[in-house]
Amino acid sequence: MEKCVPMAAGKNEDLKYEVSNNNNRINVHIPDDIAFSILSKLPIKSLKRFGCVRKSWSLLFENPYFMNMLRNHFLYNNNRHCSDYGGDTFLFLYEPLRPHYYRASFYLLSNDKFEDRIKLDLPPPFDGEDIAMYILSSVSVNGIFCLGKDTRRGIVNSFQAALWNPATAEVMGIPPSPDESVPPYRDPFFIFHGFGYDNVRDDYKLIRYITFFQVVDEEEDVPYEDRSYDPLLQIYSLRSNTWRILDVNIPDGYDISMIDFEKPVGVYMDGVCHWWGTTDFGNGEGYLVRLVVLNESIALISNRFKATTFHISILVELGVKESWIKLFIVGPIPSLDWPIAVGKKGGICFRQTNDELVWIDLSTQIIDEIGVKGERYCYQMGIYKESLLCIGGIND
Numbered sequence: 320m321e322k323c324v325p326m327a328a329g330k331n332e333d334l335k336y337e338v339s340n341n342n343n344r345i346n347v348h349i350p351d352d353i354a355f356s357i358l359s360k361l362p363i364k365s366l367k368r369f370g371c372v373r374k375s376w377s378l379l380f381e382n383p384y385f386m387n388m389l390r391n392h393f394l395y396n397n398n399r400h401c402s403d404y405g406g407d408t409f410l411f412l413y414e415p416l417r418p419h420y421y422r423a424s425f426y427l428l429s430n431d432k433f434e435d436r437i438k439l440d441l442p443p444p445f446d447g448e449d450i451a452m453y454i455l456s457s458v459s460v461n462g463i464f465c466l467g468k469d470t471r472r473g474i475v476n477s478f479q480a481a482l483w484n485p486a487t488a489e490v491m492g493i494p495p496s497p498d499e500s501v502p503p504y505r506d507p508f509f510i511f512h513g514f515g516y517d518n519v520r521d522d523y524k525l526i527r528y529i530t531f532f533q534v535v536d537e538e539e540d541v542p543y544e545d546r547s548y549d550p551l552l553q554i555y556s557l558r559s560n561t562w563r564i565l566d567v568n569i570p571d572g573y574d575i576s577m578i579d580f581e582k583p584v585g586v587y588m589d590g591v592c593h594w595w596g597t598t599d600f601g602n603g604e605g606y607l608v609r610l611v612v613l614n615e616s617i618a619l620i621s622n623r624f625k626a627t628t629f630h631i632s633i634l635v636e637l638g639v640k641e642s643w644i645k646l647f648i649v650g651p652i653p654s655l656d657w658p659i660a661v662g663k664k665g666g667i668c669f670r671q672t673n674d675e676l677v678w679i680d681l682s683t684q685i686i687d688e689i690g691v692k693g694e695r696y697c698y699q700m701g702i703y704k705e706s707l708l709c710i711g712g713i714n715d
Contacts, residue, residue: 355379359388363616363635363644380644390646393633394665394682396614406704408662410436411454413697423452425485427703431662431678433690442483442490444468455480455525456514457660457699458587462486462706465493465514465525478509482523482557486705493525496562498551507531513585513592523710525555526565526592557710586610586617593617593637611661619643620658620667627651629658631681647681654686655679660700668700676700 451469480493513526617634628650635642666678
């Protein structure tokens with residue numbers, strides 16, 4: 320019976336194996352290029368663990384030759400995944416009608432080009448002239464979007480939300496929470512952090528953060544309990560059709576109310592919402608960050624403030640901050656301003672300094688124009704795959 324046993328090897332030596340057959344032993348040398356080719360096809364998490372096998376393997380992520388092979392295989396898998404997943408790139412765009420008036424439009428880009436667009440009608444009340452409208456989390460989950468619209472109730476902020484399946488035209492409104500039905504002298508401000516599907520409970524859920532502002536003079540005779548402005552973190556369940564308050568311990572120094580609509584720091588993947596937790600949201604000479612899903616991995620796109628070089632890192636293991644691996648560098652490209660989304664073909668959409676939207680091919684860094692221009696805060700993009708699932712059927 321043959322046994323194959325790895326032998327010790329120096330940093331620059333090829334991998335050696337000792338094959339035992341009865342009493343005969345044969346040393347087998349595996350060249351590094353073959354070993355690297357095999358290793359580059361393994362999950363990155365496994366590569367991290369294999370660092371204890373050989374010293375040179377612990378330095379794989381510092382080897383330019385290996386990293387190039389790893390990038391190529393990652394992109395190959397990414398392109399294959401996008402092809403298998405199918406679907407279309409969606410574009411949610413505010414188009415100017417006249418000064419200070421916009422209409423929200425929803426398009427499917429069948430070839431990732433605006434010239435090949437298919438326009439879908441938004442359902443009421445999301446089809447009017449209203450700039451305070453958006454797709455929550457910029458995501459389609461099982462072919463379903465969560466639409467949101469900021470409104471006013473007198474002098475107090477209000478919010479409307481609904482689940483929408485474009486394929487079936489089904490719309491289901493999300494009721495307000497009792498906690499937002501506040502007296503007229505408290506003004507709620509809504510920040511939405513996530514929309515996704517809980518596959519354990521077969522339920523769609525929405526997470527939001529509410530802060531309150533006083534809209535009366537301090538001298539007014541208002542009960543003390545109504546002057547309480549403690550913020551709330553809430554979660555909505557479609558199955559129960561109710562909101563409830565989440566009791567979550569936020570680490571000291573983190574403020575989850577800090578969020579930028581244009582540069583969101585959260586993504587949804589496989590039933591979990593992920594956020595980038597930080598106390599520095601890119602002020603001064605700090606870093607600007609954007610979370611995306613790339614090849615079924617959580618990826619972080621970052622760059623220094625006003626810089627034109629973007630770094631893309633992959634999170635190997637959830638909850639382990641040391642497991643981030645910098646995999647790609649885009650740029651320097653002076654025309655690039657900010658990453659928007661990942662398209663169905665695996666390319667990354669960037670906004671340019673002239674507000675034009677373009678695709679960047681990660682393997683070649685070739686720029687391909689989409690054919691549409693949008694002002695800041697005026698578009699969202701993601702991947703949509705048609706589904707005939709009934710939204711209301713989850714309560715049956």
